[in-house]
Amino acid sequence: MGTTYWPKDPLDGNDMTLLTSILRRWCTRYGIEFTAEESKRKARELVEWFEFGVKDPVELEELIDGKYWLVSQI
Numbered sequence: 001m002g003t004t005y006w007p008k009d010p011l012d013g014n015d016m017t018l019l020t021s022i023l024r025r026w027c028t029r030y031g032i033e034f035t036a037e038e039s040k041r042k043a044r045e046l047v048e049w050f051e052f053g054v055k056d057p058v059e060l061e062e063l064i065d066g067k068y069w070l071v072s073q074i
Helices: 013-030 037-052 057-064
Strands: none
Touching: 013 037, 013 057, 037 057
16 A cells, blocks of 8 residues: 655644634634534535645635625535
8 A cells, every 4th residue: 555645734732722722713703613614614614725835814714704705505
């Protein structure tokens, strides 16, 4: 079996703390349970932006806050 090359760095504890705090603030702002489906979609979106290279907490908050991008309702 060969080795799989994954070009993204793994998220470490500091990354997870940052992303979790941003998501919790978003949930509080919109009155959404942290474990709700919409929160899970926002979490995926947040991680995608972070892995894309957006590391600034303010910019990440703006991106998931709908100023640039809205999660489509499925």
